[in-house]
Amino acid sequence: xxxxxxxxxxxxxxxxxxxxxxxxxxxxxxxxxxxxxxxxxxxxxxxxxxxxxxxxxxxxxxxxxxxxxxxxxxxxxxxxxxxxxxxxxxxxxxxxxxxxxxxxxxxxxxxxxxxxxxxxxxxxxxxxxxxxxxxxxxxxxxxxxxxxxxxxxxxxxxxxxxxxxxxxxxxxxxxxxxxxxxxxxxxxxxxxxxxxxxxxxxxxxxxxxxxxxxxxxxxxxxxxxxxxxxxxxxxxxxxxxxxxxxxxxxxxxxxxxxxxxxxxxxxxxxxxxxxxxxxxx
Numbered sequence: 001x002x003x004x005x006x007x008x009x010x011x012x013x014x015x016x017x018x019x020x021x022x023x024x025x026x027x028x029x030x031x032x033x034x035x036x037x038x039x040x041x042x043x044x045x046x047x048x049x050x051x052x053x054x055x056x057x058x059x060x061x062x063x064x065x066x067x068x069x070x071x072x073x074x075x076x077x078x079x080x081x082x083x084x085x086x087x088x089x090x091x092x093x094x095x096x097x098x099x100x101x102x103x104x105x106x107x108x109x110x111x112x113x114x115x116x117x118x119x120x121x122x123x124x125x126x127x128x129x130x131x132x133x134x135x136x137x138x139x140x141x142x143x144x145x146x147x148x149x150x151x152x153x154x155x156x157x158x159x160x161x162x163x164x165x166x167x168x169x170x171x172x173x174x175x176x177x178x179x180x181x182x183x184x185x186x187x188x189x190x191x192x193x194x195x196x197x198x199x200x201x202x203x204x205x206x207x208x209x210x211x212x213x214x215x216x217x218x219x220x221x222x223x224x225x226x227x228x229x230x231x232x233x234x235x236x237x238x239x240x241x242x243x244x245x246x247x248x249x250x251x252x253x254x255x256x257x258x259x260x261x262x263x264x265x266x267x268x269x270x271x272x273x274x275x276x277x278x279x280x281x
Contacts, residue, residue, distance in 0.1 A: 040211070045075065127246065159200050
């Protein structure tokens, strides 16, 4: 079985086996991927993962962002190679969330020490049409809320630096390496206080057209109000320029986002998924 490292030059060769929204991340600072194939044949398996906390002496972690194996043998080869690469980076914790796993592939994961269970997804999916109530929460957006497209690159980078300094990265482990135009600048926004950026609401538009908030933070005494204003600003923008059935993924990655999502979408829950965890501490 041949293993190939995925990169920006060859990623398009694997369109048939990869998800375009996940494959887009190959080339980012902490994203890596491999494919498996029989010699001379097209790829029959692939895995893409993201490293977290690589500078933690106690051990880094990795999330399998995508896993696709046509056979038990493919799964075994992919996990062997991934494990070797992760071990070289001092990874002690690995986890993933996936919509489904075949019995054969599940057995391979368990052989590698993964604990599997069915649970609710951290993601909830809403449509743009469901954002109308959010847009109506504030009639007039304050002048200090500005669209990302209206601020200069240097302001953006100063804001990113402040976020990192305060430990606020949202879903972006590689926030400091991502350029401003990677985000949906027509939807994302920020708070300007005394000519300085004091809040950010960053949204990414995937190749499929799906939208996903990836960072929402504000500092200062008016932080809670500023967060509300930014959400309303972006909701108004998306309602005015995107089809009503456009999907928006809300990833409840921590307790504060879970609480906010419950308040904004009280009747919405995540789909049932398979969660996998493995640690070697």
